[in-house]
Amino acid sequence: MDGPSASSTSLPPGPAGAVRPFSVMRDRVPADIAARVAARFGVGDAAGGAEDAVDDRVAAAVLLAQADRDILRGAFGLNRFLTVELTEREDGTGAIDADWLGAPPVERGFYLSLTTGTAYGLQCAVLVCDELTRRGVLTPERRGNIELCLHEAIANAIVHGNLGIPSATKEQPEGYRLFSRLLRERLGDGAVRQRRIDIFARWGAGSLSIAVVDQGNGFDAATLPQDTDSGAHSGRGFVFMRALARRIHVTDGGRCTLLQFDL
Helix, strand or coil, X not given: CXXXXXXXXXXXXXXXXXXXXXXXXXXXXXHHHHHHHHHHHCCCCCCXXXXXXXXXXXXXEXXXXXXXXXXXXXXXXXCCCEEEECCCCCXXXXXXXXXXXXXCCCXXXXXXXXXXXXXXXXXXXXXXXXXXXXXXXXXXXXXXXXXXXXXXXXXXXXXXXXXXXXXXXXXXXXXXXXXXXXXXXXXCCHHHHCCEEEEEEEEECCEEEEEEECCCCCCCHHHCCCCHHHCCCCCHHHHHHHHHCCEEEEEHHHCEEEEEEEC
């Protein structure tokens, strides 16, 4: 991956030096990363393998030393493909660390990578849907259900994925008190706060796909309940999401949830 590019661009609002432009050369993406991208997002020719997901194009991007709502909206306004927040251990001046998942450029789409500490404090589903609306992808009639579904997927990725809090915690005696304590402890752990939430949106031909990726321990998707009458104590959020999305596909050992909608 390249360091900061020499190209000049107007920076979104925020502290001085909070945003830097950079580019990602696709032929420098490691083969294992390309394979993960192909598996998660279905890019490239299915018969051609991961190599087809990487070509000699360049993806323009912005690199965030820190992120809040205004900075993210300003970064989106630059219409770059990638918007990546640095981890807390980086000084904001060196080359980007290789601890986030790259994605190949697409004609219609964007990719947002945030630390868990930042994502927890933001309404990420609102921000993503605001950007989809700004780009003319979402209409007011379609936005409501998509935003609700995306909010559930992101909440699952943050709380149950990166923070590692079991969904059955609240069902134990004094469950809400235990849940709140675990939440404070996990968010107070610097290594946990730096785990990534990646959101990748692509659209075309009357459909929208949004992938939400975490860095948790994953889960067995085969154990998810299919309906609310199953009696299962966990996974009920997926039942809710299935009612709102055209299709849900869970990959990467439960760490990636791909939502597909008709537009």
